[in-house]
Amino acid sequence: MIDAYEDPGTPDVRGPARYLCWLVRSQPGRSAAGALFGVVSLALPALVPYLLARAIDDGLEPGDRAALFGWAAAVLAAGAVDAWLNIARHRTMTRVRMDANFRTVKVVIGQAVRLGASLRRQVTAGEVVTIGVGDVQTVATALTVIGPGLGAVVAYGVVAALLLSVSPLLAAVVLLGVPVTGVLAGPLMSRLQGTETAYREAQGTLTARIGDMAGGLRVLGGLGGKELVAGAFRGDSRRLRDDGYRVGAVTSWIQALGLGLPTVFLAVVTWLAARLVAQGAITVGELVSVYGYVAVLVVPVAYFLEFGQQVSRGLVAARRIVGFLRLDPPAGAGAHDAPAEPSALDDPESGVRVLPGRLTALACERPADAAEIVDRLGRYAPSDVTWGGLRLDEIALAQVRERILVADHEADLFAGTLREVVLGRRTDAGDAAVARAVRAAVAEDVVRGLPDGLDSRIDAQGRNLSGGQRQRVRLVRALLADPEVLLAVEPTSALDAHTEAAVARRLREARQGRTTVVTTTSPLVLDRADTVYFLVNGKVEASGTHQGLLDHAPGYRALVARDAEADGDEGADPSGIGAEEAVR
Numbered sequence: 001m002i003d004a005y006e007d008p009g010t011p012d013v014r015g016p017a018r019y020l021c022w023l024v025r026s027q028p029g030r031s032a033a034g035a036l037f038g039v040v041s042l043a044l045p046a047l048v049p050y051l052l053a054r055a056i057d058d059g060l061e062p063g064d065r066a067a068l069f070g071w072a073a074a075v076l077a078a079g080a081v082d083a084w085l086n087i088a089r090h091r092t093m094t095r096v097r098m099d100a101n102f103r104t105v106k107v108v109i110g111q112a113v114r115l116g117a118s119l120r121r122q123v124t125a126g127e128v129v130t131i132g133v134g135d136v137q138t139v140a141t142a143l144t145v146i147g148p149g150l151g152a153v154v155a156y157g158v159v160a161a162l163l164l165s166v167s168p169l170l171a172a173v174v175l176l177g178v179p180v181t182g183v184l185a186g187p188l189m190s191r192l193q194g195t196e197t198a199y200r201e202a203q204g205t206l207t208a209r210i211g212d213m214a215g216g217l218r219v220l221g222g223l224g225g226k227e228l229v230a231g232a233f234r235g236d237s238r239r240l241r242d243d244g245y246r247v248g249a250v251t252s253w254i255q256a257l258g259l260g261l262p263t264v265f266l267a268v269v270t271w272l273a274a275r276l277v278a279q280g281a282i283t284v285g286e287l288v289s290v291y292g293y294v295a296v297l298v299v300p301v302a303y304f305l306e307f308g309q310q311v312s313r314g315l316v317a318a319r320r321i322v323g324f325l326r327l328d329p330p331a332g333a334g335a336h337d338a339p340a341e342p343s344a345l346d347d348p349e350s351g352v353r354v355l356p357g358r359l360t361a362l363a364c365e366r367p368a369d370a371a372e373i374v375d376r377l378g379r380y381a382p383s384d385v386t387w388g389g390l391r392l393d394e395i396a397l398a399q400v401r402e403r404i405l406v407a408d409h410e411a412d413l414f415a416g417t418l419r420e421v422v423l424g425r426r427t428d429a430g431d432a433a434v435a436r437a438v439r440a441a442v443a444e445d446v447v448r449g450l451p452d453g454l455d456s457r458i459d460a461q462g463r464n465l466s467g468g469q470r471q472r473v474r475l476v477r478a479l480l481a482d483p484e485v486l487l488a489v490e491p492t493s494a495l496d497a498h499t500e501a502a503v504a505r506r507l508r509e510a511r512q513g514r515t516t517v518v519t520t521t522s523p524l525v526l527d528r529a530d531t532v533y534f535l536v537n538g539k540v541e542a543s544g545t546h547q548g549l550l551d552h553a554p555g556y557r558a559l560v561a562r563d564a565e566a567d568g569d570e571g572a573d574p575s576g577i578g579a580e581e582a583v584r
Contacts, residue, residue: 011322015322016322030092031146034092038089041089042300044081046159051074052071055067055068093148108132108325118329127324143314152301152303155297159293162289169272170276251309270291273287336390336394338400338403339388343387347385348385352533359508360515361520361533362517363519363526363533370489374519377404403484403485409471409490413470413474418453421477422434440506441473468495488517491518500524532546534555541555
């Protein structure tokens, strides 16, 4: 099987069926062995009725004990060999499924890494979770058609050939069973794909809603929106339940056909065989063999329908995986190098111009407008932004990522020690650099409050930290990266006023001479900015210093005054430092 470090290969994303075939081609030896074991293990039981017929006609009926014991020994040997073959088939197919599972996991994770920060802008977290939890396993299970599925086809043909030697009429009845099964089960398979697709989409939507609720529970509580979101969640849950019932109804019919059709065949063929015995057309031993042949067919016919169901579900899951693998990150090719010297960033769509070496603030009536501008300036969205006169999208992406950093206030925090969380991939930063970044982010109390300081364990997403502590840890990480251009989205939104004032002052000091952009409506931060842009509907309405805009821009004054009143009511982070430390 594929190991943790093996290259999974290049998946075929031209369609769901091609993706499943790629998983088979990726392990040709194991797939061939599974097919061989499946064919032999399901075809061999079809020979047992023939051996029983010979034991009856050649040994039991004439009283030839030697022939009877010989044929009985052959039956025993066939059973022993079949048992071993079933064990080998099961082990091989388990390895086939696990390889397909791990290979799909690796290509999905690789794609997530390739998409990078653009991942959440192209696909919801619920969709990624549902792919990883459900679709990967469903696709792997669909590969069972390689072994038992192919074996069922061969076993059906073997039984038909054996019945042909007994009676062409009986062989014809059995051979008609496959078309009849297809006619009856075909529409159900098509319906299963449709209902499974609807169920799968609803499941992804609900998973995303659960994640949004868990992440914003405190905010929802503060805004009084718990009941509204809970009502929407209940509605989505009911729709998902109804879709699940529809999937279950179709599945139950398919399973019923899988059990019922073989029974019907058994009854029809046995009745016909009994009439042939009464007419003297076949022997009693042949009657026993016919019954045995048809009884053996119960397994292949059930496999036909089961594997049809699994493949239908696998195609639905593979379609979602292929859709995810087809996503492309922002274009990385560029004909130009980044400007050699610190240069201005211009966003024609909004009118924002970020001068090098200065602290620029964006104050927007709608926070989403500011986030969209930052996405354009950081090249996370298509735009006409220029950097030093060059279009940003014509500069090599690697150079853009190396020199421009977008620090989102909800950026992911991975599990590890606090030191590992803030350092990331930077292993060259010493304790002095870490200490400077901690101080600049006013996070000394976060370090002191943890049992082992910087070596304390932090849970994934910082779940063992408060909202304000998480925000300052993210700011520490951004400052340690020390980019030429730092674009910080609401870096102080979860802090109380005293802590926010200290962060604003220390951030300016730490980024002296470096280009920094912050999106905020806090007067404590705006007052520290060299240039403030006041934006309405994503367009620059006015620009200047904080005090100048207060004097000459009524809309800005109303926005900032409202924010100041909110700051004066209560702090957002009860773990913030006190006023005495804030003024130092």
